[in-house]
Amino acid sequence: MKKLKFIDRMAQGKVSRRQMLQSAGAFGVGALMLPKLADAAGVLTCLEWGGYDDPKYYESYLKRYGQKPNFSIFAGEEDALAKVLAGFKADVMHPCNYSVSRFVNAGLAVPIDTSRLSNWKDLFPSLQTAQGVVIKDQIMMAPADWGNAAIAYRPDLIDDKFKADPSWSIFYDEAYKNKVSMVDDPVAITIGAMVGGMSYDEAYLLNGDALKKATDNWGKRAVDVSRILWADPTDAEQAMAAGEIVAAYSWNGLVKDLHDQGIKVAYAHPKEGYFTWFCGLTLLDSGKADPAQAYDFIDAWLSPDTGKALIAQGYGHSNIKSFSVANPADVAAMGITDPVKMMEQSIVFKSTPDDVQVAQNKAWGDVKALKL
């Protein structure tokens, strides 16, 4: 042992102390210093989807305050919820109609006073009163971006049977095995139940034994038939561009992108119905900035200018005026001719109660797990 004495000296001497100081410096000092920095600035903090932090979506806010808000980027609402539940403080969050209730039920959101939003009056009436926007008679979310969920397909590759009578059933039909792509979401079970003849209003509330039955049948088939279950639009879009799949559950943006690239694509409204999802902005109770800033930010998101930018990306917008200021070619490329009529004819996704949603997530996760 004694020949290793030098290490002893190192151990007790300067080395380790300096290293200890270094690490203490990195963690301790950093930790002590930074909260103050964060508190000092009364800047708005937004929990936002990646990509939506682009200034083109809140130009009027930027003009007024001269600086961007602070963004914390998330990739899914559950992740954002977990972060806020753990104590992360933010002023504004960008949930979707099916997830807003979780923030409300967890006691993290505060109601919105629509009189402070100059653009509120121009929103689609059906969105102003939609489930998720209104929760227990209070406005909990200002709807902003929306999209359809229907079937995008390659008319040059798909069979005539589908073209003649488009139906969601192709995602559950062995004949299309490995040729289609469903979304990686329990909605695959809901839509399957609708193919089986159930109404949406019944299917979205599936729970208990009925849910088990639907999962064993439709859920399992969806997992078996799909080439991929897409988690991001990019997955489905590239597979579709390559001709690897001939049809996909899809939002409007996919149709627009493929169209722009000169690839033959069409957007079918299946006979069982097509859907509209929407997302928007919710005020959180943990914010530290002046609420006026938060309202200005939300109002900026509701403006027709923001709508124009979203439409150019292939997403819809809640403000009716957006569609008259937008480039008509962009609107057409989304597969929308008359936005008002489109909105009236589609099935607006409803928010599933928390416990039902958890049960459906579990059913979907389990049916995927058992596939090889």
Place this chain on the structure above:
Amino acid sequence: MTFLNRFAGLRLYAVLFVIFIYGPVLLLPLFSLDTGLYPTFPLKGLTLQHYAEMAANTSMIEALKNSLTVAVIVSALSTTVSIPAALALSRYRLPGAAAVLGFMSLPLLIPSIVIAVALLIILLKFLGVALSLWTVGAGHVLICIPFCMSVLMSRLEGFDPSLEEASRDLGCTGWQTFWRLTLPLAMPGVISSLLMGFVVSFDEFVIAFFLSGTQTTLPIFLFSQLRFPDKLPGVLALGSLILAGSAVLVVLAELLRRRGAKSANPGDI
């Protein structure tokens, strides 16, 4: 000459190996120059437009800077604390050494989502620390230490202790022995450990996602771009530039090495 023949097979293998690890990655620069939105063959046409888009994307550049900073600090720090720890574990018959080693490998065992959520709750609820790049760095040090330790220990274990003994007999202090003997001998391990720490941190997604505040790192930024398929070519351009940048770095390092005095130490790299 028989010498060359003998190892021609191995040399060929090395070349194939390099092709395997570079082949797919080199498709990125190729498609970053393509005019088409989708990376499919044949290419549609050449353009530098995506590079212009990328340069204009300030949030992407910002994310790159953040990631580089975090990775450099994390890799230096984890290697610095891992050297003495690896020395201790490989030189001493410490009571409970196995337990310590096991404990230090735990971050590899726990899925990062679990570490991330647990750290998040502890940082925010118990310590009241605001999330920032520092908290990301702290989380990364935790997962880098096992990697660094494992590389360093396989280097330090079974070192001939008589060298260090000789150094002491020749009148060197502990410090001098460490600087002049132990550290140079451990150098291949140290460099590997630095590289590994850098790569692990630079590429880490889950922990960075949960522990970051309002500044993002590059993997988070890239992941968020998947929502917008038209942003992908710009992302490819960035990936290509990172590749090109690191290649330049390697060439520079090689030039520096050739200029510098040749080390007589066979273990020195």
Place this chain on the structure above:
Amino acid sequence: MAGYGLLSPALLIMVAMLALPIAALVLLSFWRQSGYTLDTTLTGANYARIFGLSDSPTVWMGIPFYLAYPVPVILLIKSLMMSLTATVTVIPLAYPMAYFIAFRVRSGKSIWILLLTIPFWTSYLLRVFAWKIMLGYTGAINSGLMALGIIHHPLDALLYNSGAVTVVLAHSWVSFAVLPIYVSLEKIDRSLLEAASDLGDTRWQRFRRITLPLSMPGVIAAALMVFIPTVGDYVTPTLIGGSGGSMVGNLIQDLFMKRNNAPMGAAVAIVMMAVIALIALLFVWLTGYHKMRARRR
């Protein structure tokens, strides 16, 4: 005790940042979730759920599982098989490369090491993306084969299956595996090899009797380094494995996030950790790592 002095900085960081979360995780696994709050009465219910038996088996891959809720166990087996395949693929790929750098490269070894790590400076996501271009329907391999007239329709068996997952995992980890093997080969005393040659050993005998045994610590380190983290990996199988790509990591992620059941997630994570630790210990014990270390002291 001096040894602990040297250990202390690293250990301090690990204890401070790891012991707390792990303690929290263990505690959490004995709690229950109720709504958005936790029921903090201690209970083994989560574990009972994972291992609870049932008379009617769930058949998976022809194996009957007599479990009431077989999903965690099945996913764990699936994940273990995936990472075992990856490890078994990676080590034989990495060893000759490490051997090449250690014994055949005369100068500029660090350049070689750098060369091996550069592809990993691009983001993981971009590498997966690159593999999709490589293996995709209109990707490099399919286009190449079609241009050569070998096939007339793109092969769709290249992507979205477990084979593709193995290839991508091997690609991701093989350079990491080279490092510890290289490091342990590098420190082998060259005079031992000369002595063996002088005593009439053939190259193969010399490799088997000296080089391979002496490099075992590196091989073991590399194997564990690949095996352990890939069990919990769920990103690669999700992106590359197609609709059957879900792994135990997905389940844990889901339980913590989508299913709002962190205690159950913690229990699954702990079962997973215990199983990995057992396998790792068994592996180390079988390869006689400790005996080897003890002998060299």
